[in-house]
Every structure is written in structure tokens, then in C-alpha cells.
Amino acid sequence: METTVKPKKLVRTSARTTGGSLSSNGGNGSRDGASRGALDSFQLQALSFFVHAFAALSLPRSIGEIYGLLFSTEEALSLDDIIERLLISKGSASEGLRWLRSLGAVNPVYLPGVRKEHFTAETSLRKLATGYLRDRINPHLENGPERLRLLQESIVEGMPQSSFQKSRIGQVAGWYKFMGKILPLVKALAGKF
Amino acid sequence: METTVKPKKLVRTSARTTGGSLSSNGGNGSRDGASRGALDSFQLQALSFFVHAFAALSLPRSIGEIYGLLFSTEEALSLDDIIERLLISKGSASEGLRWLRSLGAVNPVYLPGVRKEHFTAETSLRKLATGYLRDRINPHLENGPERLRLLQESIVEGMPQSSFQKSRIGQVAGWYKFMGKILPLVKALAGKF
DNA sequence: CAGAATGTTCAAGAAATTTTGAACAAAAAT
DNA sequence: ATTTTTGTTCAAAATTTCTTGAACATTCTG
Known part of the structure; x- marks a missing residue:
């Protein structure tokens, strides 16, 4: 979870590499x-x-x-x-x-x-944001409807708490709606930078 | 990083607890x-x-x-x-x-x-979003100016690549501006759910 | 086609994170 | 003042994630 910030070494000190061939040296000055x-x-x-x-x-x-x-x-x-x-x-x-x-x-x-x-x-904010959302956020949102359904089906009608449980379902549905609204906004704004 | 989804047990099977006192049983039916x-x-x-x-x-x-x-x-x-x-x-x-x-x-x-x-x-999206942003996003943005400064100061004037490096700094500055724009938007929209 | 160059995969080891549980601290009750 | 209740802390154990490196696959070169 990482709460406190610990110092970490920036570049490894160990010298072992794969032992492979030298760089193709794509054009920089070093040798x-x-x-x-x-x-x-x-x-x-x-x-x-x-x-x-x-x-x-x-x-x-x-x-x-x-x-x-x-x-x-x-x-x-x-x-x-x-x-x-x-x-x-x-x-x-x-x-x-x-x-x-x-x-x-x-x-x-x-x-x-x-x-x-x-x-x-790639430094375009639009591309970075789009890629991140597509790869790391959307997959979770896509099975949202399925998860919401599972939650709904787990409610046993007639129990005293089923009314409370339905209100909770309503909240979760709202969260998904929020995500559906905010993500396009993020993408749109990212496009302006 | 977690790429593939592995099955995880939902409730631990082990039965050891702290061995402490029984529940205050805040009002539910179980005994x-x-x-x-x-x-x-x-x-x-x-x-x-x-x-x-x-x-x-x-x-x-x-x-x-x-x-x-x-x-x-x-x-x-x-x-x-x-x-x-x-x-x-x-x-x-x-x-x-x-x-x-x-x-x-x-x-x-x-x-x-x-x-x-x-x-x-707490189920209010506004409160959840605000809390998450405050505790987990803002801390990183707050030392943004400081980090940007370090980056700027690391440029050695007169090197052939310093012009490229300055353009990179410009990109990062843009990213911070984006965050400054999008976060209030998120909060505002979260307030409507 | 054989050999070399390039890149991927994955088992094992290393490192980091999370969980446990017992010791401790604080507050309340007797 | 002592005991009990409640909650926190943290070292050690368990678990998860990351990194390594060697084996493998693939593509190019001669």
C-alpha cells in the first residue's frame, strides 16, 4: 500500500548484466x-x-x-x-x-x-491518458454490469435488510454512472494539453 | 503490477483469531x-x-x-x-x-x-473521491513544483541536447497544469452523485 | 541451411508488501 | 489503585510481486 516514503537507490550498483553484446549506439556521443x-x-x-x-x-x-x-x-x-x-x-x-x-x-x-x-x-497526454484508461481502468468498468447483477441477485427478497441492500445497489449504480461521465471528460481535457 | 487475474479465496479458511472476547453484537440477529x-x-x-x-x-x-x-x-x-x-x-x-x-x-x-x-x-461519492484525492493524489502533486525545479536545474546549458531537454520540461509542466484542471472537475462532478 | 542476432518466456531467487499475534498503551470500570 | 476493556504498534512470518538469467523461439544473414 505504501504509506511512508522510503529512500530507494536510483541506479543499481550491481554490475551483472546479461553479458550480451554491446550497444548499437543509436547516435549519442558516448562510446x-x-x-x-x-x-x-x-x-x-x-x-x-x-x-x-x-x-x-x-x-x-x-x-x-x-x-x-x-x-x-x-x-x-x-x-x-x-x-x-x-x-x-x-x-x-x-x-x-x-x-x-x-x-x-x-x-x-x-x-x-x-x-x-x-x-x-510518447509524451502526448492524450495518448498516455487514453492508453492508461483503456488498459487499466476500462477492463474493470466493463464487467461492472455483470458485478452489479451478481450483487443484485444476492439479495434475498423479503429479508428485513433487503430494503437497505437495494439502496446500496443504487449507490453502486451511481458510481458506475459517475465513471461513465468522468472518463470521457478526462480524455477530452487531456486532448488539450 | 498484476496483469493476470488469479483466483483468491474470499474468506480465509483458517480459524485462528486473536482469541479475544466475543462481539458486542451491535444489533444483528446472529448469536x-x-x-x-x-x-x-x-x-x-x-x-x-x-x-x-x-x-x-x-x-x-x-x-x-x-x-x-x-x-x-x-x-x-x-x-x-x-x-x-x-x-x-x-x-x-x-x-x-x-x-x-x-x-x-x-x-x-x-x-x-x-x-x-x-x-x-461512507458511501457519498463526493466524500470518497475527495478523501482519495487528498490522501493519495495531492501529496504527489504538492511536490510537483519542487520536482520540476530539480529537473530544470539538472539541465546543463550549452549542451547540444539542452534544447530538447527544455522541451521535455515544457511537457511535464503541461501535465501538472492538466492535473490542476482535472481534479477540481472530478470533485465537482462527484458532488452530483 | 547453419549460424548469428534479436527478442520473449518463465522458473527460481530476491525484494517488497501484507498479515499475524503478542506486547504495549490508554481509558474506563470496579 | 488495580483490573478489565479497548485499541495500537511492530517484529516476524506469510504472501505477493518483481527481477534475473538462461532456455527457447523467431527472424535475419551469409
Whole structure:
């Protein structure tokens, strides 16, 4: 649930990586082995920012790190670039990227003559909000009617408390109506930023 | 992060409780020891509903259970009533109740001549939304300006990427503006339900 | 086609969170 | 003042979630 804020290390100190090949070095100034984990101050600050922001949504650190890195880097980065700079495992990077992709929070960039997929951060509030709502909120709302029905059917008619129970059902129905009103509003407003 | 939905038992099967005193039995029909864990079908369905809903916000099962029980029960319940009906520990019940109270999701009910504190569920969407935003969203927004400043100060002037970095800062500033616009809207609309 | 490069999956381990239960504190009753 | 009732706190245990890394699948290259 996370009530108190604990200090967390920003970049892992462990040096083990998958031992894989070096970066494709999509165009930034740094060079090869010497560049591992070398992030500029803006990138470091962005990692801190997004790890914190994503944690507010109870999302894992690795996802915040990946988005933060892409957000703060002008060039598109490959999976290996991300692994190398963040010192995270291939598995984390792959799954984190998959999650961000499904949300629409990262954009694939097709570079002619380059095999590896490269990504940049999507920063449009409209797209981010839409993706988040679609992937993480709508699924819960979609089975709302079904859940409401189950609740209704659980009422035993004629019991002394059934009148109270019906009023509770009414409340829940109202909550769903509220969600139905507010979500389009959020999307609409997000479109203006 | 929870991507796939796993089946979770609704009511614990273990029978150990704190071994404490029996319920004050705030007025419902059931009696003493025989009533332990005896929930009607509406209450069971409500538990399922709220455990699921709270899980969507990454909140622990115990909190969903407590709110679900209070929501589906007409009488005010005491800490011991909750422990007895949900078969959860005193610690969970106490901390869960504390959390719900700080949010404003439960209301203390003062019963004349009764020592134990009793609670009912708060169901007003306005109060629930306000409490949630106040306790769980605002804290993150409040240090927004500070975080934005740190981000700005991390830019090294004159670097080739500093122009890109400034445009990113602009995006983040926009996100904060959006939050400043949308939250009052949410509160206002919640007031109408 | 064989070999290399790239990316995914998932079992096992690590880390974080939640729950328990007993010790403790506070308030009320006797 | 002592005992009882009520509720809180927190270390340890249980559980859940995240990360790792190696095996696997797939696609490209020569």
C-alpha cells in the first residue's frame, strides 16, 4: 500500500548484466564499454522523477526507469541500449517495454538498415491518458454490469435488510454512472494539453 | 503490477483469531460463537466486489474486505465485530480501519453507553473521491513544483541536447497544469452523485 | 541451411508488501 | 489503585510481486 516514503537507490550498483553484446549506439556521443550506465544529470533526474511518479500508480520501478530513460533521451533506444544504461536484466527490460508499448507510452522508431527495434517516449497526454484508461481502468468498468447483477441477485427478497441492500445497489449504480461521465471528460481535457 | 487475474479465496479458511472476547453484537440477529464468519449472500458478494475494486487501486485485500463488510451491513460494527466476521487479525483490522478512517471512507458512530467504537461505511461519492484525492493524489502533486525545479536545474546549458531537454520540461509542466484542471472537475462532478 | 542476432518466456531467487499475534498503551470500570 | 476493556504498534512470518538469467523461439544473414 505504501504509506511512508522510503529512500530507494536510483541506479543499481550491481554490475551483472546479461553479458550480451554491446550497444548499437543509436547516435549519442558516448562510446562502447566505457559508456555503461553513464547517464547525464538530466537523465538521472528524469529517472528519479518517473520512478516516483509510476510508484504513485503502484507500478514497478523498472517501468518507471525505462520510461524515464526514453523520456530524457532524444535518440531512439533499443532493448540493449536500455539494458546497458539502466543495468537491468533482459527480462525486465523486455517485459517493461512490452507493458509500455501496450499502453502506447512508447513509440517504435523504424531506422533504415537497423535490425533492432528502437523506441522513443510518447509524451502526448492524450495518448498516455487514453492508453492508461483503456488498459487499466476500462477492463474493470466493463464487467461492472455483470458485478452489479451478481450483487443484485444476492439479495434475498423479503429479508428485513433487503430494503437497505437495494439502496446500496443504487449507490453502486451511481458510481458506475459517475465513471461513465468522468472518463470521457478526462480524455477530452487531456486532448488539450 | 498484476496483469493476470488469479483466483483468491474470499474468506480465509483458517480459524485462528486473536482469541479475544466475543462481539458486542451491535444489533444483528446472529448469536455469539455460532455466528463467526456467518455472512449473508449479499455481504459475501459485496466482499468480492470491493476486494476486486480496491485491488484495482493496488490496495490490500484486508482493506477491501473491511469496507465491503461495512458497506453491506446496516448496523455499525466494532473492531471486534469486523475481526470476528472476516476472520482477520486484530492488527490488520486496526490498520485497515485506520486507513479507511483517514480517507473518510468510514464514519464513526457513537452509541450511547457503548465503549467500543463502531463504524459504518461512507458511501457519498463526493466524500470518497475527495478523501482519495487528498490522501493519495495531492501529496504527489504538492511536490510537483519542487520536482520540476530539480529537473530544470539538472539541465546543463550549452549542451547540444539542452534544447530538447527544455522541451521535455515544457511537457511535464503541461501535465501538472492538466492535473490542476482535472481534479477540481472530478470533485465537482462527484458532488452530483 | 547453419549460424548469428534479436527478442520473449518463465522458473527460481530476491525484494517488497501484507498479515499475524503478542506486547504495549490508554481509558474506563470496579 | 488495580483490573478489565479497548485499541495500537511492530517484529516476524506469510504472501505477493518483481527481477534475473538462461532456455527457447523467431527472424535475419551469409
